[in-house]
Amino acid sequence: MSIETALFYIFSAVMLVAAFKVITSKNPVHAALYLVLTFFQGALVWMLLRAEFLSVALVMVYVGAVMVLFLFVVMMLDINVEALRVGFWKHFPVAAALGGLMGVEVAILSLGNFRQTTIAVNPDAAAAALPNTKQLGMVLFTDYFYALEVAAAILLVAMIAAIALTLRTRKDSKYADPAKQVMARQRDRLKVVSMAATAKAPEVSTETSAEGEGK
Template sequence: MSVTTGLFYVFSAVLLIAAFRVITARNPVHAALFLVLTFFQAAMIWMLLKAEFLSITLVLVYVGAVMVLFLFVVMMMDINVENLRIGFWKHFPFAALVGVVIALEMAAVLMGGFRVVDEPAAVVAGAAQVSNTKELGTLLFTQYLYPLEVAAAILLVAMIAAIALTLRARKDSKYVSPGDQVRVKSRDRMTVVKMAATQTAAEPAAPQAETKA
């Protein structure tokens, strides 16, 4: 067994264990961290398959951005785990049935891709001199340029909409208009008051004499 095959089995075993822990962990934060580990192992498997662009993209996008956002949301929401588990076993048979159907469908579709076919030596020699990242970039910006621009526009609209939804006026927050901050002058921020250098201390009042009846 080669080193590449051994690493593939190691990464696959860790990936399966981490994926199983994602759905069995009681703490949502732990489940999110196990999902991060799952993404890392999948990236390593793609690296073994010489798909370095997909591997780096998975780490940068999902692990570096999406999962960090998930962790912040989960930690800020303070989810009550006990309420989430109410009715779990009631819906478990139907959920298991759906999972089995999905697994069988995926196996039927992907089974043809697991067959090992010997490629011609000329194709293998030519593929060794070509960078798949370069070829993918050339393909995206030539043949799929318009779909790429449409996807970029949709993501931009989604980002603007998300920012607009969060900009809500709150009565308990102190807000200062950026326009007023830009237009402010130094004389408006500070007022110089002229005062005497020294001032005489006020004399204490004389005590009043007690009157006797």
């Protein structure tokens, strides 16, 4: 057994255990941390498969952005964990059976690729000719160019819709008109007003005055 094969089994085993702990942890913060560990192990598996771009993207996008945001939300919200876990073990056998069935289907589909003994192009030669990221970019911007543009347009529309929903006028929100904010000037933000002095003279107590006169 080679070192890469041994590392693959180690990373895969840790990833499966961490994924199982995600759905069985009683604390939502612990579940989010186990999910971070799952993503890290998946990134290491991608690295072993020489998919450097996917590995780095998994760490930066999911671990660095999505999971951190999700972890902060979980920590700030007062979640009733006991109410969410009612009936979990009751439905767990059915969920486990469905998950096992999906795993068997994925294994059947994957075994067909592992059993191939002849290939048309040498993957080592192709990988040595061009970097992995450049190959991915060439495929995305040639064969899947229109699909990439459609996905980008959908994400742009979703981002605009999210901003519009956030800025809409509601009773329980502090709404500010963006047009008025852009048109604001310095003189509108700060106004200097001249006011008369209101400081009072220091008061001298009667006892102090009498002592001074006696001396």
